[in-house]
Amino acid sequence: MPPPVPPDLPKDEAQQARTPRPNARYTVLDAPGPLPRDMLRDLLAIRRDPLEYLRSAAGRWGDHIAFPLPRSPVLFVNTVAGARRVLVENAGAWSKRTVQYGALSLVTGSGLLTSDGSAWREARRVAQPAFHRSGLVAVAEQSVAAAERLRARWDATASEGVVDVDAAALQATLEVVGRTLFGGDVTAESAGDGERVVAAVLEALGVVISRARTPVPGWLPTPSRARLRRANRVMDEVVERVVARRRASDELGDDLLGLLLAAVDEGRLPPEAVRGELVTMVIAGHETVASCLTWTLHLLAEHPEAQRRLHAELDAVLETHEDDDGALRAPSWEDLRALTWTRAVVDESLRLYPPAWVVTRRADADDVVDGVVVPAGTLVIVSPWLLQRRADAHPDPETFDPARFTGEGPAVPRGAYLPFGAGARLCIGRDFALTEAVLVLAALLRDREVRPAPGPAPVVEALVTLRPRHGLPLRLVPRSPTER
Template identity: 40%
Template sequence: MTTEALPGPPGGTPPRTPPRTPPGPPRRALPRLLAKLATDRLGLMSEAAALGDAVRVAIGPRTLYIFNHPEHAKHVLADNTANYHKGIGLSEARRVLGDGLLTSEGRIWREQRTRMQPVFQHKRIAAQASVVAEEAERLVARLRTYRGAGPVDVVEEFTGLTLGVLGRTLLETDLTAHGSVAHAFEVVQDQAMFEMITQGAVPLWAPLPQQMRFRRARRELNRVVDLLVADHRPAAGDGGEGGAVGDDALSQMIGAAESQGGPEAGRQRLSDELVTLLLAGHETTASTLSWTFHLLDRHPEVAARARDEARAVLGDRLPEHEDLRELTYITAVVQEAMRLYPPVWILTRRAQEADVIGGYDVPAGADVLICPYTLHRHPGFWPDPERFDPGRFLGDSGGRSRYAYIPFGAGPRFCVGSNLGMMEAVFVTALVVRELRLSTANGHRVVPEPMLSLRMRGGLPMEVGPA
């Protein structure tokens, strides 16, 4: 591709510079790319990253502009964020999730973000440390019962833990009474990914097994939402009659919903927001914990050092918020797990107006993808990138770009719950490794499953033994 300037029109007008288009695979590769989109999305993104930091991939009627450099991520997610709305996958998932914080845009998103910000303030999260520690202690007690009793799916255990934490810290309710929630969210994730692959071309009312499972799951989630609101409304109503509205997320959402234009609109907005909060609030942390213990099992020397730190810092007591400053190695273990297996593995945007990213022209309407999974493995910023090494996060970063590591996103849409998620992951890791050793069941092959979050296909069966 030539980069020479094209001659301009007569009359002394400066020569035109031809547009610089990112390279990409030939169109004859379309069938293989479509197959990868459906069956091997991480392989598709890794293959694109191998071609360069900026790649253009045509898949059917869509052309994906995939950028894999920290400066590209900074431009899209922070510097020019107003030009980039939620893109492929999330825009289609809006049919599934509605206008929650994950999918909404513009005024609706700003209102939701402003409403949720106080719920996640540092002071409030620090005050919830004892709740997180108690839930982590309950998890250890459950795992203890499996010692010598055969494998247990720790993904299910971590999911139950994160739902318990979410319910008590953000909603001031007990989500363990709603055992169907986790399965319903799994179905919703499946449907959201189906929407991305099919580009929203299949009606939700179509009598396909996938669609029918989704409709049942959404009905179940709406039922749970109604029960949570009914249980919570007296407190919110008391606040509305002159007292202070509760500072938990559910009270804030109920108050906002009651101010919407009409009861039906308010109910739908409340349902969308709460379902999104429940999904995003438990799924990403459960995923992080699953990958953390998979990696600890594969690296016993790291597990031993983490265990030594947990025992030295905590002794036999539960962790407190101030202990996060001392649990530095365990924090680094969690950070390194999120580097290799970021729970939010891809960030999709759609350019509202034409732009230039890293010297490449991006047309209006283009699908722009930033993939933390590949960015976190960029050899220019991460030496020996496939190696699990928590030491990367101890001491000096060596001048590494802030945007080379974005497990919680970046810019205005940086994950509002990141502090709670990190505290939860560090506390759980510390309490489990202090007492127990989790070993992957013989014969089980761990396979990443990139959905809305980076899950493990088929769960993670692990044997529980003494540390």
């Protein structure tokens, strides 16, 4: 029987009160959404293109959608205020006990990316100094060095100036994270270990994604489970060698590895935390930055005016009068503050193509999000991909406009930009990633221009990060000194 209607309600509101939501029998959440038969019908579309599914669902049901999934209520939230409530204002009531982070923990263990509570807080305190200025200077040096090696490979192998920038970005960031995290001396042995562990992480993440899309019983032996075991074994072996090599040296050092080992010796972290945090940083410093660089190069190729402004900035900042040939020098840590447009280009790329395209949290206590009563146990889904394309937060949201981040246009509203998360769980590697992305971009494009290559437009694939399906070929055209 429908609930009684208060006598003072207007006619249209009274009618709504008498008519229960079609999905009311399938969810305790007071929000519209699909019925179970709709979910079954759309299952293939969800697996094939989850971004488009979320976009179409928001267009049909609005900014709050209750999904009728088994075992716990599920609420999709697509408002700045709602995301801020979950991630910032009441973050202590929300945990990472979700399928998303549970799957990632099969690769990372209980690292900063997946842990909660006191274990997360202590690991964060231990790791934080590695991301202060001295650590970022090393990141800057390795980023420029990786970009220079990439330029040399392009010059030797590019066919008619066409390169797959997705593969190139993955290679460059692989070198940066391998050499930064897996050996302060950057010997050939330590660099090789870095590349091996990154390859193993990518293999394991591929398995995790495949299993998430097509779940099978945990007891069933499958080739993917064997691949995951092999990848985890490689990670274990490499980390053991890295730790043994560092402990055999005169000092532990003050980089991330040294800080983790010192914390283990002091009893602040368990020994297994070293492996978990190193693998976590591989994911945070490799795949996410590669995704950012790939889509940034794509956007610059599609927007020549923004690229011309970037070149003008590089010409001004990197100009050197000592070289007779007029060549621009490579960028460095000291140039970061002056590369304001280059940084704005990266920020705007992260707005349109946030590597972490979906964020999930589970309510540990009852809460209210945008007026929707959320009982404990509810899973909330936030998509930065959609949130950062809201017209009420970002005027003309589909347009690539780096001026949003230079103060030349309307300010980006608080909470409407979260490629690195928000609140206490803001990504610890944010400055690492931005330093790497800005300097690699500046080094690559200081004397060349990126243009579209013949062929179809790239298809965005939502994996652990946003990647172009089948790569992203672009043309690289040299810029002569006379063009500058």
